[in-house]
Amino acid sequence: xDHSAAVGAVRRHLDRxxxxxxxxxxxxxGTDACGWVSREVHRRFLRRFVPRGARVLEIGAGAHRFTTExxxxxxxxxxxxxxxxxxxxxxxRVRGTPAERSVLRREVxxxxxxxxxxDGEFDVVLAYGGPLSAVRCCAVxxxxxxxxxxxPDGVVVASxxxxxxxxxxxxxxxxxxxxxxxxxxxxxxxQLVHAAGGELVDGSASNWASAGHxxxxxxxxxxxxxxxxxxxxxxxxxxxxxxxxxxxxxLFAARPA
Ligand SMILES: C[S@@+](CC[C@H](N)C(=O)[O-])C[C@H]1O[C@@H](n2cnc3c(N)ncnc32)[C@H](O)[C@@H]1O
Numbered sequence: 001x002d003h004s005a006a007v008g009a010v011r012r013h014l015d016r017x018x019x020x021x022x023x024x025x026x027x028x029x030g031t032d033a034c035g036w037v038s039r040e041v042h043r044r045f046l047r048r049f050v051p052r053g054a055r056v057l058e059i060g061a062g063a064h065r066f067t068t069e070x071x072x073x074x075x076x077x078x079x080x081x082x083x084x085x086x087x088x089x090x091x092x093r094v095r096g097t098p099a100e101r102s103v104l105r106r107e108v109x110x111x112x113x114x115x116x117x118x119d120g121e122f123d124v125v126l127a128y129g130g131p132l133s134a135v136r137c138c139a140v141x142x143x144x145x146x147x148x149x150x151x152p153d154g155v156v157v158a159s160x161x162x163x164x165x166x167x168x169x170x171x172x173x174x175x176x177x178x179x180x181x182x183x184x185x186x187x188x189x190x191q192l193v194h195a196a197g198g199e200l201v202d203g204s205a206s207n208w209a210s211a212g213h214x215x216x217x218x219x220x221x222x223x224x225x226x227x228x229x230x231x232x233x234x235x236x237x238x239x240x241x242x243x244x245x246x247x248x249x250x251l252f253a254a255r256p257a
Contacts, residue, residue: 032214033210033214033217033218033220033221034207034210034211034214034217034248036221037206037207037210037217037231037234038206038207038248038249039065040231040235041204041205041206041207041234041235041238041251042066042128042129042159042206042249042251043066043069044235045157045204045251045253046066046069046070046126046128046157047069047073048202048253049124049155049157049201049202049253050070050073050075050124050126050155050157051073051123051124052073052074052075053073053074053075053076054070054073054075054076054122054123054124055075055076055121055122055123055124056070056075056076056077056078056122056123056124056125056126057077057078057080057114057117057121057122057124057125057126057146057149058070058077058078058079058080058125058126058127059080059081059109059111059125059126059127059131059146060080060081060082060111060127060128060129060130060131060134061079061080061081061086061087061090062081062086062090062129063086063089063090063093064090064093064094064099065128065129066126066128067079067090067094067099067102067103068094068097068099070102070126071098071099071101071102071103072099074102075102075124076102076104077102077103077104078104078105078106078107078122079103079105079106079107080106080107080108080109080111081108081109082108082109082110082111082131082134083108084108087106087107087108090106091106110135111127111131111132111134111135111142111146112135112138112141112142112145113142113145114145114146114148114149115145117149118149119148119149120149120150120151120152120154121149122149122150122151122154123150123151123154123155124150124154124155124156124157125146125149125150125154125155125156125157125158126157126158127146127156127157127158127159128157128158128159128251129159129249130159130160130161130181130249131158132158132160132182133160133161133181133182133183133184134180134181134182135182136180136181136182139182139192140192140195140196141196143156143158143192143193143196143198143254144196144197146158147196147197147198147254147255147256148256150255150256152256153255154255154256155201155253155254155255156198156253156254156255157251157252157253158251158252158253158254159206159249159250159251159252160182160183160184160189160249160250160252161181161182161183161184161248161249161250162183162184162185162205162245162246162247162248162249162250163183163184163185163188163245164185164245164246165205165207165208165211165245165246165247165248165249165250166183166248168212168246169211169212169248170212184250185245186203186244186245186250189203189250189252193252193254196254197256197257198254198255198256198257199254199255199256199257200252200253200254201252201253201254201255202252202253203241203244203250203251203252203253204238204239204243204244204250204251204252205237205238205243205244205245205246205247205248205249205250205251206238206247206248206249206250206251207234207238207247207248207249208234208237208238208243208246208247209230209233209234209237210230210234211247211248
């Protein structure tokens with residue numbers, strides 16, 4: 001078997017493996033191993049900071065990856081996104097599943113302007129996957145708004161694109177081209193939270209070890225026991241302060257100071 005046929009066979013095995021995991025309810029399969037790990041790191045971070053039954057404002061909800069996780073925790077969720085098309089897709093995908101009962105309503109919303117919500121209206125704001133990276137010019141004002149709409153002991157849980165991590169995994173990104181999205185160093189996140197009047201609770205990388213090696217990852221994932229061990233090591237590595245700048249995303253939890 002040549003190399004590409006072998007990689008194809010491993011990928012098919014991997015797809016079946018993810019399908020089985022999805023059927024067991026332990027996780028939904030991602031489109032690839034790297035995406036699966038990203039989802040798992042984000043999911044575990046969410047579970048640390050989102051209390052069961054919380055009132056949640058989800059910013060940039062996209063296709064529903066984390067609405068389903070919030071619903072599994074009994075949360076009541078206002079689902080928002082800047083794109084009405086993505087909200088419509090969210091509705092099509094979630095309608096008819098148990099998660100729909102957790103959706104209070106869906107609203108088109110620019111995460112940089114949450115003026116329509118009252119102070120302390122939510123226990124948690126979840127902004128995963130880069131909405132704060134998309135509000136390039138006004139991230140401080142945007143985060144200040146998100147901190148305003150959580151209760152004094154509430155929490156904003158977010159992830160942003162990593163600047164140094166993207167260079168580490170894709171050295172060509174160093175050529176200085178402007179990207180549409182803002183990318184962050186961990187030190188930028190620290191500054192952002194303080195400038196927005198918040199207090200950092202914790203942080204993590206995503207995909208510290210698993211970005212940039214799709215074939216190695218596919219081989220690892222084909223062996224269930226090896227894969228489980230790898231995921232545990234990866235989640236633990238991502239949580240190390242020294243790893244925060246080395247992944248695809250930086251996750252953080254912040255409270256009003
Ligand atoms: C990479 S997707 C992440 C979706 C989901 N949170 C997840 O992690 O799977 C980023 C989402 O943010 C939304 N978005 C981009 N800019 C935004 C903004 N200024 N306000 C709110 N949502 C925004 C996009 O439409 C998209 O659905």
